[in-house]
Each structure stands twice: as structure tokens, then as C-alpha cells.
Amino acid sequence: xAKKQEQRTYEETVxxxxxxxxxxxxxxxxxxxxxxxxxxxxxxxxxxxxxxxRLFAKPGYLIxxxxxxxxxxxxxxxxxxxxxxxxxxxxxxxxxHQFSEELREGMGQVSLYNESLGTVSxxxxxxxxxDRDLPESQRPxxxxxGKPEFNGxxx
Numbered sequence: 001x002a003k004k005q006e007q008r009t010y011e012e013t014v015x016x017x018x019x020x021x022x023x024x025x026x027x028x029x030x031x032x033x034x035x036x037x038x039x040x041x042x043x044x045x046x047x048x049x050x051x052x053x054r055l056f057a058k059p060g061y062l063i064x065x066x067x068x069x070x071x072x073x074x075x076x077x078x079x080x081x082x083x084x085x086x087x088x089x090x091x092x093x094x095x096x097h098q099f100s101e102e103l104r105e106g107m108g109q110v111s112l113y114n115e116s117l118g119t120v121s122x123x124x125x126x127x128x129x130x131d132r133d134l135p136e137s138q139r140p141x142x143x144x145x146g147k148p149e150f151n152g153x154x155x
Contacts, residue, residue, distance in 0.1 A: 010045070
């Protein structure tokens with residue numbers, strides 16, 4: 001039987017994270033939103049309408065002071081920011097995984113089995129078919145998707 005997890009309030013979450021080695025930085029110009037740092041990783045949480053803590057910025061490895069996103073290209077995982085993309089090393093992935101697990105525990109969230117096995121990417125790009133990840137309405141028409149021919153004439 002599953003163990004029931006009680007979600008913590010925003011204040012309880014911030015206090016728990018401070019007590020467990022997270023650096024808590026107030027977000028400039030806002031209230032009830034903080035950035036968290038530990039193990040060269042970062043995320044942001046904010047106070048929800050029900051007084052609980054909720055993620056504002058997903059966990060990511062810090063590169064040049066910016067929280068990166070994890071992109072899986074099938075053969076390699078990459079850490080991507082607005083300025084750069086670098087191959088993710090085993091040390092990057094271990095730190096990000098540990099940070100995410102501790103953050104989930106601090107927020108009183110359930111740790112899912114598939115996430116506990118390792119890092120989960122924000123984006124998966126396994127093939128080289130251009131624009132495949134766009135919604136169908138925004139994809140360009142492919143040559144093989146043209147109008148059918150009848151007796152050598154286009155319909």
C-alpha cells in the first residue's frame with residue numbers, strides 16, 4: 001500500500017530546504033517566490049493560492065548563472081540554456097537527480113518510481129526529422145503529402 005505524503009506549506013518547505021543545505025535567495029521584485037541552489041543546480045518555487053509551495057522554474061544545472069534545461073537527443077543528454085548547449089556528464093546528471101529528489105522531499109511531493117531511477121529530460125529529440133515536434137497545423141507540407149493524382153492530373 002502506498003505511503004501517504006503530506007504536502008508542506010510554502011513556509012514549511014522553505015524552512016525544510018534551508019535546514020537541509022539549500023541556499024534560498026529571494027526573487028527580486030516579487031513576494032513569496034524564491035530561487036533555490038544546491039549542488040550547482042537551481043530551481044524556483046512560489047507560494048500557491050492554497051498556501052502550498054509549487055514549482056515556478058523546473059530544476060536544472062546552473063551554466064553561466066542560468067538554469068539549463070535537460071535535452072535528450074537519444075545518443076546523448078545535453079544541458080541547454082538560451083546561450084549555449086553542452087553535453088551532460090554523469091556528474092551533472094547525478095547532481096541534478098539528487099537536487100530534484102531532495103526538492104521533491106522538501107515540498108512533500110511523491111517521488112515516482114521512473115523518476116527515482118534517474119534524470120528525466122525536459123525535451124526528447126531522438127530523430128532528425130525537421131519540425132516533427134511542431135503541432136500538425138504548423139508543420140510544413142512534405143513532398144509526399146501533396147494532393148493525390150488521378151489519370152496524371154492533380155486533383
